[in-house]
Amino acid sequence: MTRQPTAAEAAPSGQPKPTRREQILAAAAELFALRGFHGVGIDDIGSAVGISGPGLYRHFRSKDAMLGEMLVAISEKLLAGGLRRVELADAPAEALTELVRWHVDFALDNQALITVHERDLANLAEDDRRRVRALQRQYVEVWVEVIREVVPATDEPTARAAAHAVFGLLNSTPHSKHLDRDAMAVLLHRMALAALTGPGALTGLTTSA
Template sequence: MAEKPSRRDQILNAAAELFARHGFHGVGIDDIGAAVGISGPALYRHFRSKDAMLGEMLTSISERLLDGGQRRVDAAASPDEALRELVGWHVDFALDDPALITVQARNLANLTDPDRRRVRALQRRYVEVWVDTIRRTVTDFDEPTARAAAHAVFGLINSTPHSAHLDRDQMAALLTRMALASLAPAAVPS
């Protein structure tokens, strides 16, 4: 028997979709309700506020990203493999949950202060995993450069939602190839 998603999760999924498409402020409480077949204020039986929905959404994404990434790096046998695993992990995430990735990339500013602090902290730790892994394979990057490179790769991979012209597998292959190529050590013209 497949897991029946709880009402909370239904709501969160629908809200993520809407937030991704129209932006946090562009979506009304009634819209979210309508998307799950109930209407407006019924949402308050499940969440304290609209802000709370965004907060829960973003902290959960950030936690999943961080510990999935950490786990894969820990399990990898070599730095190169770690990097490939990390790229694969992020690509899969972005392709499987484009709405969540979009919301996370765009709507940090709409969080409550405490929520934002929490999410920021998680994101920093995730970036740190990337920075360490990158520096173990691309030896000519100093730390700030590696950090900037990590953000650039996120941008590359997270671009997914804007172009659905390829099927999932082709897209995964393309993004993986491009991401790894962009992080390859500088080609030294002999």
């Protein structure tokens, strides 16, 4: 009998088929999200993509290396996508709208990765953890700059705190399964923009040095 592709191996219609390496990372992310990093073995990941556990070592030197590449890659993707949308926007308000839309789509389409990041960042090797943190800081600063352009009276600490608060809202997707994807995307987008640009949302606040 011909083996059917797993969810990790399947590609959406019109999208390139993921590489073997991408399939392995996708399967590992699902398993890490479900069981935790320490609850998943190499054989479990191999089984999910239809190859022997030891066969994975042709692609990754260790399970730790998989986690490192997984979390560094999503941090790079978030930053690159955010920068691209700001670059293409014609005005600050449009840039903020596109940043929110980008993060909403990312959060809805990568729920397992969000769970893994929240739970297993501490399990990264030190170099990978520093790289992820540096990329995250850069991504936050993209938001801070745009927020301050849209709401000019906002100081940097307030804009940074607001960005992190909105990330918390948008990254709640692994725990928010009450609506279908399209409805959830609309809800999150509206809530995030209201939190950042609603009347008085970021004004009248003072921060200490």
